[in-house]
């Protein structure tokens with residue numbers, strides 16, 4: 001039986017139960033993710049906005065990378081994701097695709113690029129697939145986006161849905177509140193999950209919802225659920241890479257676990273570089289040409 005591309009082939013030097021590390025010579029596909037769901041395999045997704053960091057995460061064995069419109073907050077200096085444009089998403093997505101060999105690359109359709117009509121969504125999803133070369137797109141909304149998801153899927157575009165807290169609605173929410181609290185909200189989330197699955201989505205992000213509800217949605221879902229602030233019961237987890245790596249300035253959401261403190265590391269290195277230059281200890285002879 002072929003090893004799942006989500007896990008290393010069981011060779012004597014491949015540690016078990018770790019992320020795959022370039023053990024196969026093909027891209028992860030939506031079929032691999034469906035198989036992982038059937039096999040109860042959990043997997044991790046990270047955001048990436050450029051070729052360099054995408055390549056690091058691809059080599060580290062992250063099977064799916066999301067070119068998130070969170071780039072607005074983490075890469076482009078905006079306060080929210082709302083200003084991010086299609087041209088910006090195409091440029092970042094193309095870089096992420098060029099920087100990777102195995103990870104499946106999903107790109108967000110940014111605010112205002114799909115809500116007008118299914119035809120508008122088709123036009124912009126096609127741009128991401130053709131101009132950037134991504135393998136799937138993601139869009140926000142459950143029942144409200146079902147017809148659009150159907151059209152894209154019928155056109156051969158794999159769609160990752162996104163329900164619960166949908167950050168493009170930040171001004172309608174007045175912030176980023178947890179969604180799905182209370183009976184009516186919980187039932188709406190269950191209807192959203194059912195609608196996107198029936199529309200043909202290959203997976204669905206559950207953002208900022210009570211853990212028990214996310215577990216219930218996952219149990220009733222035939223497609224992989226990807227949690228961010230949804231607790232441990234989802235099939236997969238996604239984090240914004242600048243949060244997980246300790247690069248984000250200021251407060252990060254409660255659901256973030258920081259696996260590194262790159263902001264401090266980089267700041268300290270920059271300080272040492274500046275001091276060496278000021279003091280004339282860099283460059284030394286070993287850095288100089290004769």
Ligand SMILES: Nc1nc(=O)c2c([nH]1)NC[C@@H]1CN(c3ccc(C(=O)N[C@@H](CCC(=O)O)C(=O)O)cc3)CN21
Pocket residue numbers: 069070073074081165167176177178208240242243248252253254255
């Ligand atoms: N750096 C970054 N990380 C993200 O996860 C992220 C972005 N940017 N930009 C787009 C959206 C915004 N996100 C957010 C931002 C804040 C909260 C937040 O602070 N939520 C409250 C909920 C409190 C409650 O309702 O009980 C929290 O305290 O976590 C959640 C998601 C997720 N996305």
Ligand SMILES: CC(C)C(=O)C(=O)O
Pocket residue numbers: 047066067068069070071108162205207228238240
């Ligand atoms: C928060 C994740 C799921 C996202 O949509 C993004 O990074 O833009």
Ligand SMILES: [Mg+2]
Pocket residue numbers: 068069070081108167
């Ligand atoms: Mg997004």
